[in-house]
Amino acid sequence: MEKVTTSAPSDMPVMQGIKLCKWFGRVAALEDVDITLERGEVVGLVGDNGAGKSTLIKILSGVYRPDSGELRFEGQRVEMDSPRDARRLGIETVYQDLALVETMSIARNFFLGAEPQRRIGLFNLLDTGKMLQATEEMLRDIGITVRSAHQEVSTLSGGERQAIAIGRTMHFGGKILILDEPTSALSVHETNKVLSYINEARNRGLSVIFITHNLYHVYPVADKIIVLEHGRKVGDFRKEETSVEELMDIIVHGIEGDRRTKKVTIP
């Protein structure tokens, strides 16, 4: 299923963050965090609220610049000034609430910001035929049953919305898919569906960063799990090396010898 081909050697990490730091005033939101993302790898990023998960993904998706540390994309050092720079590299971020415009049709959403056009006389008009066809193809591909691609997004379930956002990234040839809490508002059944789309994305060679505070959601699909706490990385495991119980213990009690940060919030 390898559809994504790049010039970079395949053993090179697709993205690497080295000693990333971000300060807000005197508060360290992120301190010396390293992250490595291999091609076709699903990384689960877990941690409590305020652990630094969203700061980290905002750095990886071009929203923030790190105060120190560096980012490497396919081995090359990169500096991103905006989410647009990140998208140009092939890093697509699906935010929990900002993935789709509910008042618009599926087809209009799917191509938002990258509309196919055809020239008629002096004017560039939307290629609505192509929009409908490609969108319906994608919907069939990921297995969503809707009446038509004209249907308004507000009529879809939360899982279907996530699926469309993920399908969009696959369609536009993204290399990295960052999913911010994709399952937080979903039923068990819908969550399973979204997890299957993530698997599908991995099968196509995409790398996925999956942010969640629910370990049970990320564990089944993740190849690697990174645990953040108070802006620092407190765990970085391959799935084989760990268990849900061990990870849970780290999230709840902190790493050994750091039990002062004990918290009783259980995901």
Place this chain on the structure above:
Amino acid sequence: MDGQGPSPVLGSRITPEPDVDTLQKHSFWKSLLHHREIGVACALIIVFTVFFSLQKHFLSSGTLGDIVTIAAELGVVAVGASFLMISGEMDLSVGSNFAFGGMILAMLITKQNWNPLLAFIVAISCSAGIGALNGLITLSIGIPSFITTLGAMMFWRGVALYLTQGWPISIFEDVPLLRWLGGGRVVATVHISAVWWLIIGVIFWIVLQKTPYGNWVFATGGKRGAARALGVPDVKVKLINFTLIGLLAGMGGCFQLGRMGSMSPVWGQELALEAIAASVIGGNALTGGVGSILGTMLGAITMASIRIGLVMIGAPAYWYMSFVGFIVVAAVALNVKLGEVISWKK
């Protein structure tokens, strides 16, 4: 759920293929319900039925021509208001801008003896500039457009009053441009401004429905954060739409000057609310993201029909505002209820 959790089958299709039958069983009546113009179409039919039953001459070509002519001047502004509203903003200053644009044209022709065409271009550019200024202030400072344009409404009305010392300006000589703008008639009682309105409406309909820019307008008003996250230049979209409504308000003023041959600095006081009313009757959401140019144009026709119809049945014209008020609430209520019915059926 335990540690094993759900283990989805890799790459499998979880749900069955879409049923081809359900894709094609799309009955005519059902698909009709999906159009946002349905509410205004019902309102228009009711208004026509009521007036026709009271006064048989209501459906004469002369009356219909009057309705379209009256609708045109409101409608040009309403098209702009609708476009701006879909992108999530509002302009209360269009009435003042309308009078201001008409005043500039009248003054440049009568007092400065300018070439009328040049004067027209300067007048609508001034109005576009006023719109752009509203946009710049709103977007750069980040205050609600309701406030910015409320201030602008008062400010430019004051300027127009000062420039004319409160007197209307009339143009008595025959200026061909004014005939082209609104004085001339195309057929029966239909003035040429109705043709301009139709052309403007079609252009804006195409831009909204058939171009990438239209897609950005919907997205900017629908969910600004999502639009921005996908690279839509939301600030630019809003600024352009503020400028366009200014331009259209100025044009509306010039059309009226063309038709009446005079312009008063106090005209257009209710225009902003009328334009907003036409938009919401036509299915626009006040909160942005949703709307229709065709619906807005039908909304303007509905309002003009009420205005003409009341005169024809001999009712005091004071009732106009009450009727419009009733129609605004009724049409929006109908749209909301239909929306609920549709979402049940999905």
